[in-house]
Amino acid sequence: MKILLLGAGGREHALAWKLAQSPRCEHLFIAPGNAGTAALGTNVRLSLADFPAIGAFCQRESIGMVVVGPEQPLVDGIADYLQALGIPVIGPSRAAARLEGSKQFAKDFMQRYGIPTAQHASFSTHQIREAMEYIAAHPLPVVVKASGLAAGKGVVICQSREDAAAEALRMLDGSAFGAAGREVVIESFLEGIEVSVFVLTDGRDYVLLPPAKDYKRIGEGDTGPNTGGMGAVSPVPFADADLMARIEEQAIRPTLRGIQAEGLDYTGFIFFGFMISGGQPYLLEYNVRMGDPETEVVMPRLRSDLVELFEAALSGRLGGVQPDIDPRVCATVMMVSGGYPGAYDKGKAITGLEHADPDAMIFHAGTRLDDVLLLTDGGRVLACSAYGSSIPEAVSQALAQAGQIQFEGAYFRRDIGQDLMR
Ligand code: AMP
Ligand code: GLY
Numbered sequence: 001m002k003i004l005l006l007g008a009g010g011r012e013h014a015l016a017w018k019l020a021q022s023p024r025c026e027h028l029f030i031a032p033g034n035a036g037t038a039a040l041g042t043n044v045r046l047s048l049a050d051f052p053a054i055g056a057f058c059q060r061e062s063i064g065m066v067v068v069g070p071e072q073p074l075v076d077g078i079a080d081y082l083q084a085l086g087i088p089v090i091g092p093s094r095a096a097a098r099l100e101g102s103k104q105f106a107k108d109f110m111q112r113y114g115i116p117t118a119q120h121a122s123f124s125t126h127q128i129r130e131a132m133e134y135i136a137a138h139p140l141p142v143v144v145k146a147s148g149l150a151a152g153k154g155v156v157i158c159q160s161r162e163d164a165a166a167e168a169l170r171m172l173d174g175s176a177f178g179a180a181g182r183e184v185v186i187e188s189f190l191e192g193i194e195v196s197v198f199v200l201t202d203g204r205d206y207v208l209l210p211p212a213k214d215y216k217r218i219g220e221g222d223t224g225p226n227t228g229g230m231g232a233v234s235p236v237p238f239a240d241a242d243l244m245a246r247i248e249e250q251a252i253r254p255t256l257r258g259i260q261a262e263g264l265d266y267t268g269f270i271f272f273g274f275m276i277s278g279g280q281p282y283l284l285e286y287n288v289r290m291g292d293p294e295t296e297v298v299m300p301r302l303r304s305d306l307v308e309l310f311e312a313a314l315s316g317r318l319g320g321v322q323p324d325i326d327p328r329v330c331a332t333v334m335m336v337s338g339g340y341p342g343a344y345d346k347g348k349a350i351t352g353l354e355h356a357d358p359d360a361m362i363f364h365a366g367t368r369l370d371d372v373l374l375l376t377d378g379g380r381v382l383a384c385s386a387y388g389s390s391i392p393e394a395v396s397q398a399l400a401q402a403g404q405i406q407f408e409g410a411y412f413r414r415d416i417g418q419d420l421m422r
Contacts, residue, residue: 007069036364148180192277231416338409
């Protein structure tokens with residue numbers, strides 16, 4: 001079968017790497033892809049906002065399956081659009097993608113199905129006074145969230161009510177995130193440790209993929225501003241059988257019950273972002289896609305054929321499927337451009353990739369080829385993934401790979417996984 005994968009980051013390179021290994025994959029197209037995916041298939045210049053062009057490409061190339069990497073096209077309804085043309089899609093419908101596209105919808109959904117989450121209230125742009133009153137009476141810290149998609153920047157943890165009021169105002173008046181902020185969720189702060197849990201679902205049954213922990217802050221010791229993710233590790237020692245059983249019981253199964261009860265059309269990944277607080281899992285958010293950089297450690301640990309899993313999901317045969325998981329640890333270290341997550345330059349020459357260990361997996365996050373020259377093309381540039389028999393071993397292998405690669409201004413965190421080694 002011919003497969004079209006949509007997206008351009010490290011997540012998509014890792015998905016492409018896994019898809020291309022399948023004997024069921026006759027040819028892989030990636031749109032728009034990056035320099036890494038170009039080695040695994042054919043990159044196609046298509047805008048992810050141009051659904052008619054994507055549909056026409058699928059029909060011209062007789063694409064048998066479209067796999068959607070990022071959230072924006074899903075929230076915009078790409079799955080509905082392609083399904084109407086008879087093209088099978090891994091990715092939820094627009095209505096189901098509200099689980100990520102509207103935090104207010106997601107929080108109300110969690111409440112309807114009894115899923116433990118932080119206490120919250122939602123306010124829209126004509127409820128500014130109510131929002132201010134709610135903040136004035138809220139214990140500190142207080143978390144203010146833009147309800148819509150805000151490229152990972154829509155969550156602010158406020159240590160004072162003045163800050164919270166100012167942030168909520170900037171969101172509600174549209175100046176912070178435009179339409180995405182005209183609804184806000186204000187919720188209580190949960191202290192704890194985060195874990196990312198992934199399932200592949202056909203809307204009724206699901207297979208559980210390996211959990212991962214990601215490292216969001218730019219600085220070592222989890223300091224400085226948030227990024228898209230600076231590294232990840234899987235498995236996560238504290239996510240033991242007992243915690244995973246509670247996560248399935250209290251969050252995953254109720255979510256699938258809700259998806260069924262509300263008639264949401266969902267074939268694809270669900271990414272559950274949990275805060276484990278006092279030993280109890282609280283669901284912070286849903287994402288309707290895989291995580292990045294979590295995919296760069298989850299895909300290497302999945303031994304099952306991903307195309308077969310997708311085919312099972314598309315035909316509603318996921319019940320009873322047991323994925324085969326590699327027992328080894330996988331860690332990834334993200335190399336980023338100098339200045340990221342603030343302003344940074346693109347177009348720096350990348351060298352040293354030829355020295356990377358052939359067993360390591362160097363996933364491209366933001367790169368492009370200029371003739372034969374490999375250039376940086378984003379804030380996050382390369383995710384260096386490696387296996388190990390323990391977390392320290394996997395991390396040190398990943399760090400060794402990053403250490404071989406150079407580009408001007410390159411930076412990576414050397415403390416990925418440290419908190420899990422104590
Ligand atoms: P979200 O997009 O909702 O996952 O939020 C992004 C990040 O903000 C999360 O990964 C957490 O690190 C943090 N966060 C969100 N909500 C809370 C909360 N209620 N308590 C503490 N941290 C939070
Ligand atoms: N690593 C977090 C995310 O993909 O949203």
